[in-house]
Amino acid sequence: MALWKPDPTFYPSPRDAASAPPESLAYVAAFDRAADKPDAIAVLDVDPASGSYGSVVGWTDVPYKGDELHHFGWNACSSALCPYAPHPHIERRYLVVPGLRSSRVYVIDVKDDPVKPAIKKILEPEELAKHAGYSRPHTVHCGPEGLYVSALGGANGDEGPGGIALLDHNSFEVLGRWEVDRGPQYLAYDVWWHIAHDVVVTSEWGTPSMIEDGVDADLLLGRAYGHALHFWDLRKRRHLQRVDLGDEHQMVLELRPAHDPTKTYGFVGVVVSVEDLSASVWVWYREDGSFRVREVITIPAEPAAAEDLPPVIAPFGAVPPLVTDIDLSVDDRFLYVSCWGTGELKRYDVTDPFNPVEAGSVRIGGIVNRTPHPSAPDEPLAGGPQMVEVSRDGERVYVTNSLYGAWDDQFYPDGVGAWMAKVDSGQEFTFDTRFFPSGDDFRGLRVHQTRLQGGDASSDSYCYP
Amino acid sequence: MKDGSLIALVALGAFHGLNPGMGWLFAVARGLQERSRALVLQSLPAIAAGHAASVFLVAVVVTLTGSVLTSRVVSIAGGIVLVGFGLWRLLSTRHFRWVGMRLTLWQLAGWSFLMSSAHGAGLMLLPILTHGSVTGSHAHGMTGGAGDAVSAAIFVTLVHTMAMLAVAGVIAVVVYEVVGLTILRRAWFNLDRLWAAALIAAGATTLLIAV
Numbered sequence: 001m002a003l004w005k006p007d008p009t010f011y012p013s014p015r016d017a018a019s020a021p022p023e024s025l026a027y028v029a030a031f032d033r034a035a036d037k038p039d040a041i042a043v044l045d046v047d048p049a050s051g052s053y054g055s056v057v058g059w060t061d062v063p064y065k066g067d068e069l070h071h072f073g074w075n076a077c078s079s080a081l082c083p084y085a086p087h088p089h090i091e092r093r094y095l096v097v098p099g100l101r102s103s104r105v106y107v108i109d110v111k112d113d114p115v116k117p118a119i120k121k122i123l124e125p126e127e128l129a130k131h132a133g134y135s136r137p138h139t140v141h142c143g144p145e146g147l148y149v150s151a152l153g154g155a156n157g158d159e160g161p162g163g164i165a166l167l168d169h170n171s172f173e174v175l176g177r178w179e180v181d182r183g184p185q186y187l188a189y190d191v192w193w194h195i196a197h198d199v200v201v202t203s204e205w206g207t208p209s210m211i212e213d214g215v216d217a218d219l220l221l222g223r224a225y226g227h228a229l230h231f232w233d234l235r236k237r238r239h240l241q242r243v244d245l246g247d248e249h250q251m252v253l254e255l256r257p258a259h260d261p262t263k264t265y266g267f268v269g270v271v272v273s274v275e276d277l278s279a280s281v282w283v284w285y286r287e288d289g290s291f292r293v294r295e296v297i298t299i300p301a302e303p304a305a306a307e308d309l310p311p312v313i314a315p316f317g318a319v320p321p322l323v324t325d326i327d328l329s330v331d332d333r334f335l336y337v338s339c340w341g342t343g344e345l346k347r348y349d350v351t352d353p354f355n356p357v358e359a360g361s362v363r364i365g366g367i368v369n370r371t372p373h374p375s376a377p378d379e380p381l382a383g384g385p386q387m388v389e390v391s392r393d394g395e396r397v398y399v400t401n402s403l404y405g406a407w408d409d410q411f412y413p414d415g416v417g418a419w420m421a422k423v424d425s426g427q428e429f430t431f432d433t434r435f436f437p438s439g440d441d442f443r444g445l446r447v448h449q450t451r452l453q454g455g456d457a458s459s460d461s462y463c464y465p
Numbered sequence: 466m467k468d469g470s471l472i473a474l475v476a477l478g479a480f481h482g483l484n485p486g487m488g489w490l491f492a493v494a495r496g497l498q499e500r501s502r503a504l505v506l507q508s509l510p511a512i513a514a515g516h517a518a519s520v521f522l523v524a525v526v527v528t529l530t531g532s533v534l535t536s537r538v539v540s541i542a543g544g545i546v547l548v549g550f551g552l553w554r555l556l557s558t559r560h561f562r563w564v565g566m567r568l569t570l571w572q573l574a575g576w577s578f579l580m581s582s583a584h585g586a587g588l589m590l591l592p593i594l595t596h597g598s599v600t601g602s603h604a605h606g607m608t609g610g611a612g613d614a615v616s617a618a619i620f621v622t623l624v625h626t627m628a629m630l631a632v633a634g635v636i637a638v639v640v641y642e643v644v645g646l647t648i649l650r651r652a653w654f655n656l657d658r659l660w661a662a663a664l665i666a667a668g669a670t671t672l673l674i675a676v
Contacts, residue, residue, distance in 0.1 A: 004655045012646035081649055083490040084564050084576065089655045144565070196498060198565035235565040262498060463566065464497050464646050 035066035067099025073140030098137035129155035132165035162188025183239030196261035277301035279323035360429025478628025488512035515577025523587025540675030547668025555661035
């Protein structure tokens with residue numbers, strides 16, 4: 001039933017969101033790589049005043065196995081306040097959680113018992129295939145027409161094209177394929193938008209067969225993974241422009257548009273350059289009516305002995321940084337960049353988006369370094385900072401360490417483990433030593449994306465500056 | 466025209482103007498995007514014009530048929546439609562959507578027309594229209610023809626729209642200049658539900674008067 005007053009977690013502007021009260025719970029997608037037991041959403045206490053701070057306080061197991069829960073999102077968010085289709089009296093109460101491997105989508109209700117959310121609906125892969133023609137749902141965004149779910153693969157065994165499925169944000173039924181005219185777009189990964197400018201942006205990874213058994217070195221060196229951005233008309237659902245970053249820039253992944261709705265720039269991370277194994281961050285921006293890109297951050301590979309490296313990269317004698325996620329603070333000031341290969345989380349001041357200035361760095365995990373967390377200095381860690389989530393006020397940054405089952409196994413063949421860390425981001429940029437859930441805390445599951453109660457820096461879009 | 470009906474007409478106009486979903490929010494958003502109060506003020510007449518067109522359509526149909534058919538049939542049928550529409554608005558979870566954020570003034574007027582129509586803005590005037598009081602003395606005489614009906618519809622539309630525009634305009638400017646957007650979080654009462662209740666009440670009133 002609709003609310004009488006707007007959901008208090010909807011914010012008209014980024015400024016309102018940044019001044020909102022801090023989150024007290026975090027939801028983390030966790031999966032069993034062996035598919036022997038169900039995947040789950042872990043609920044973490046992130047209230048520093050609480051006795052159980054930093055520990056897992058609740059679980060919601062899903063009823064099936066082998067889903068590989070990955071990215072997820074809220075059913076509704078601040079975009080419900082946008083004036084052309086206002087519906088602020090729905091609630092932010094459901095987490096929409098796709099299984100990247102199974103193509104199943106879970107709708108999980110966090111309202112009645114936030115510490116033990118209940119599964120409200122399960123959308124079977126057949127429904128996504130039948131109504132939208134897609135599989136491997138990846139990114140979930142709450143938007144003007146409902147829920148936008150990007151998907152990597154086509155339906156019925158087709159590799160592609162991947163694209164966006166629309167879901168109703170009340171009934172959670174699949175409304176259909178979003179694209180009316182996809183132009184040259186074939187590969188899919190992330191989707192986000194400049195909502196106040198009616199512009200959608202999508203990025204590229206690979207089709208199901210290109211990713212599900214791990215990185216394919218032949219495809220990588222053949223420059224076959226995604227290396228372009230696509231811009232779309234949000235209203236007409238038509239492809240406007242393809243912007244190629246150059247085919248040496250393989251895997252153009254996370255999109256982080258400016259939160260300020262008057263702006264039309266954004267950041268995108270590139271996992272690896274096949275020329276020198278570096279990773280990069282690019283800015284897209286609008287000039288004379290069309291979109292352009294510019295490389296603004298380059299992170300070089302770190303030299304390493306071949307015997308310290310997993311087979312997939314041993315011939316190169318270097319550790320690629322592998323920028324697999326980036327996140328932009330709600331005030332558009334700091335960009336956080338995770339280097340999953342070298343085990344580093346970097347912070348850049350991007351007040352001037354074309355000239356990022358490094359403003360902090362922490363090390364944890366990494367293929368060669370295995371840097372421990374300061375609260376457990378004797379325990380070498382596998383994996384690296386992977387998914388980054390930033391609190392609305394920008395003061396807390398949460399990272400988890402798993403990338404994607406098959407890829408974890410390639411880069412961390414002795415086991416990726418499971419850990420989550422929190423970095424305090426103020427004048428200083430340092431680990432919170434009170435916050436380090438890891439290992440058995442996660443019941444042997446690997447941890448992927450984090451969502452914060454009431455929204456975070458990568459969930460909401462705002463229509464008012 | 467009876468004073469009571471005129472007051473009701475103005476009050477309904479004010480109620481429509483109050484609803485952020487009917488347009489003032491759009492005017493504020495456009496102004497904020499371009500940081501221009503002029504754009505806020507420019508948007509309001511377009512929104513009001515679309516609203517007026519929607520209301521006029523209902524007004525002209527009702528006053529025209531009202532002067533040809535017996536007003537009782539129109540009242541009963543209209544009342545039933547209104548109650549039904551109100552219930553549908555109350556129970557429906559689908560939201561009207563047609564456009565994005567970047568609009569010309571023509572598109573804005575079109576949006577406003579569709580938004581008003583989809584919400585039954587004109588229908589809400591049914592009790593006033595079918596009560597026979599709007600057309601005043603014209604309706605009672607055989608001289609009352611189509612011309613009178615149209616002029617009555619224009620009068621109704623104008624009074625209603627001026628009230629709507631005044632309220633929406635004051636809110637838009639005050640929000641843009643003074644209050645700020647936090648009003649959306651604190652004071653955005655669910656007018657859709659109130660709106661649905663108003664539709665049902667209007668239908669019930671129409672029926673009550675007719676029967």
